[in-house]
Amino acid sequence: MSTTLSRTNAALQGLLLGLNGAYLGCVLLGAFLPSWPFNGLFTPAAAIALLLQDLQYALLTSAQVSYYLMWARIGALALLSLWLFYFFS
Amino acid sequence: MAVPTVLRRVAGIFGNTLLFSLHLLFGLLLCLYLSYKVFERQFAIDALPAGIEPSSVVLLSGESGFREGCGAAVFRLSGYTRKRLLQEGGAFLESARQARGYGSSYYSYEPWQETPVPGGFTSEGGWPPLWCAGIDTRLARRIHTAMQAPGAFYSIKPEGLLLLIPDEGLIVSGYDG
Numbered sequence: 001m002s003t004t005l006s007r008t009n010a011a012l013q014g015l016l017l018g019l020n021g022a023y024l025g026c027v028l029l030g031a032f033l034p035s036w037p038f039n040g041l042f043t044p045a046a047a048i049a050l051l052l053q054d055l056q057y058a059l060l061t062s063a064q065v066s067y068y069l070m071w072a073r074i075g076a077l078a079l080l081s082l083w084l085f086y087f088f089s
Numbered sequence: 090m091a092v093p094t095v096l097r098r099v100a101g102i103f104g105n106t107l108l109f110s111l112h113l114l115f116g117l118l119l120c121l122y123l124s125y126k127v128f129e130r131q132f133a134i135d136a137l138p139a140g141i142e143p144s145s146v147v148l149l150s151g152e153s154g155f156r157e158g159c160g161a162a163v164f165r166l167s168g169y170t171r172k173r174l175l176q177e178g179g180a181f182l183e184s185a186r187q188a189r190g191y192g193s194s195y196y197s198y199e200p201w202q203e204t205p206v207p208g209g210f211t212s213e214g215g216w217p218p219l220w221c222a223g224i225d226t227r228l229a230r231r232i233h234t235a236m237q238a239p240g241a242f243y244s245i246k247p248e249g250l251l252l253l254i255p256d257e258g259l260i261v262s263g264y265d266g
Contacts, residue, residue: 037255
């Protein structure tokens with residue numbers, strides 16, 4: 001059984017890390033604003049997804065880390081863009 | 090990067106495929122939820138009468154059962170709409186009687202009136218849609234105060250009420266039923 005990730009899998013995992021991390025960040029921000037709602041199902045799901053991410057991070061090769069982090073930034077930017085659209089467009 | 094032995098074992102037991110599937114499932118769940126939130130936002134905007142322009146979302150939330158629901162949408166009034174309301178009052182709203190996105194009678198609004206709203210809307214210790222939406226108490230207090238004093242405008246629709254508060258710059262749409 002392989003204990004490393006494929007390049008595509010690393011990109012997808014990075015994207016999901018960014019989405020989940022930024023979503024949880026927005027939920028935390030929502031605690032200070034009367035807006036972005038805490039969701040009893042999706043907030044714990046995002047937290048569990050981040051914990052699972054920790055397991056897979058260890059499977060990345062050193063060459064994949066920067067690629068993974070680039071996709072994580074793309075995911076986070078996508079979610080933050082959606083957040084801005086949701087409230088301010 | 091060296092993989093710690095324990096994690097190698099975990100990966101061996103559960104397998105990359107299972108982890109990958111779980112990740113994908115959680116990712117898809119989150120994307121579905123976010124898509125729903127965007128759809129819900131557009132639905133709430135489309136239910137506002139044409140001519141009443143929101144500038145941004147303050148709160149959009151509620152509770153729903155099988156066929157019933159209760160909740161509220163709170164938007165900030167656009168500068169233009171707020172200015173017209175402050176200048177012209179209720180006359181500005183005379184033609185704002187039908188939702189911009191829906192033509193059915195369920196989305197038609199009764200003639201606009203100035204607050205206070207009839208006592209029945211706030212007789213249960215507050216307007217129920219606000220509590221269903223999990224609104225914070227400061228914002229709820231501002232809305233309840235506006236509902237019970239002159240200076241704001243409201244219109245009733247089937248299972249709902251739309252309130253415009255020019256002084257606060259808020260549009261509040263609540264539904265219950």
